[in-house]
Amino acid sequence: MSEPPLPPPITEPSPSSSVTEQCEINVEIKRVVEAILFAANRPMTCKQVQQVFPEIEQPELQEIQSAIDAVKEDYRFRPVELKQVASGYRFQVKKELSRWVSRLFEEKPPKYSRALLETLAIIAYRQPATRGDIEDIRGVSVSSSIIHTLLEREWIRVVAHKEVPGRPALYGTTKQFLDYFNITSLNELPTLQEIQELGMSLDESSLDDPLSDNAQQPKQVKSEEQKTTE
């Protein structure tokens, strides 16, 4: 390092006569170092921090290191910590808080489409059913992505292939499907008749849009099942 002797500290000049102790911290340097480490958005080595300073004001590496150590110490008991990783120092959320903070990044699950719900219901009630069967009943084509989603969630499975040209898959519901709805057998689902009667007990507005948010919905209709859907 052919660095010229350290320029005076940023604000108050230290008495040049005094012997600088190894761990004496220059408060202003420390402030800048802390700000840099917070703003960097990437791990920073001691050297990299040093180079953020304009050339004529660059503190020595040792000073930067002392500042980093001091900052690290300051945050020892805070929810974030200054941590040294392979490529330098970075601030990170303390591990024991990650359970809380991770919820920040949980994306709100999307809602399944009406078409998916219908497809699932048809498979449940009409299994084993091919895609063609579903399309016949719904009157519109069923997108591959719906079938794919249902297979991926393991709510349906291919139980066989129908021996007609193209050998379409026959879908049936799974054990996971039953588990998800907390029933032990399809028998526990309402019969078609009951479903039709279910309609009578729902008020008109909910029939038009039974999944609309509970805005004008009478509470007893929505029942306790509704609450998890946000």
Next chain:
Amino acid sequence: MSEPPLPPPITEPSPSSSVTEQCEINVEIKRVVEAILFAANRPMTCKQVQQVFPEIEQPELQEIQSAIDAVKEDYRFRPVELKQVASGYRFQVKKELSRWVSRLFEEKPPKYSRALLETLAIIAYRQPATRGDIEDIRGVSVSSSIIHTLLEREWIRVVAHKEVPGRPALYGTTKQFLDYFNITSLNELPTLQEIQELGMSLDESSLDDPLSDNAQQPKQVKSEEQKTTE
């Protein structure tokens, strides 16, 4: 410049016997709130912070607010601060350190043309404004690219359409605009009165003052879209 030490470490539980002040801070909540605000990478409202907590453990809004205030206080003398802007609280580097931190980034911050800034000012102070309104004031046509840039940066948005032939869009400013300029509301912009006084003196009496009724604070356009921006 002496720096007060960070407040005492948060590990020890507060003595439960102590007289409960109105704003006694739940230490654990405060820790989580601080971690959330650091990790969020975007301004967070009190309500948004609350919702990061699992439903069954959600503190009251008041508790969150107290925690936020306490965190803010903790950082009062640090190089970073918890600042409230339009769409919530965010941690940011203190302004007086920006000259150091800006050196972290090689890219120069964008400069905005006078045409863009004037257009933005007109929308901010005269909103809701159509493109025609802007052109009337500036005396020249407004290039589509300026409007496009402002929309893309989400500094302005279409708040409605004017019911005249062609149904031109009415533009208003957004929370992102306020966030970008580090303020919480349009009220924090200089008033037109102040601006007028800043500019060279205008003889108010000599003409029927066309601006007297407009010289108040800029006002945020209210529209139903406003709620969804949240």
Next chain:
Amino acid sequence: MSENANLDTTEVLVPSPVFAMVNGAPFNKLPDDLYIPPDALEVLLDTFEGPLDLLLYLIRRQNLDVVNIPIAMITHQYIAYIQIMGVLNLELAAEYLVMAALLAEIKSRMLLPRQAEAEEDEEDPRATLIRRLQEYELMKNAAEEIDLLPRIERDIFAVGVDISALRDVEQNLPDIQLKEMLLAFQDVLKRVEQLSHHHITKEPLSVRERMSAILENLKGADSLLFSQLFIRKEGRHGVVVSFLAILELSKERLIDIIQSEPFAEIRVRTATAATDN
């Protein structure tokens, strides 16, 4: 085009040639009151944000009050600028010419004797112009104020902490409620009723469930014994369900029921294309 512009620019530097024709008269000297070296002029003109900006510049340069603009003088200067801009091949927005016309109109009006009645009818164009200048100046200053506000990327730096450890959070899957599915199905049934040529028969669901189960059992095997499809411990009810399921599967041609010879054990296998014929 650009060559032309360069040519013109160099011409500006040479004092003798004619710059422009003003009011039909050759104009070979920059107006004294412009105070701008010619090579700087081009840059400057280019930075005007429009006729109001230029006008404001002309007024402010002389420390004049907007409300008391000496129209004659300003008009003269403004038109001189416009001429020069034309000579320099600067792209001249039509708005500049409109303003020139307006100024000329105001100037000519002021030469005419006042007609009180007429003035009541229409607004004084001079007052309108003054109002526009004031409003523009206000917004221009507001823009400057906004530019001075501390802002992200320039003065404000967000603080970031590392969250890579938190990123691999499991993506939540959408939740559905049984009721949602049933209501969806109810809609389907209603639509089917309206279409009426479709028929959804009302087998017990346990039969449907069993149909899937039987098909799946057959999947691995070439064929199964009829008796293998019944689960003894399910009792009478289970046997009935299985039997109905087999009948339904057969009816829907999803399985074949085979008896190779009289009194031989009945076997069941997945329907093959061959038996369809």
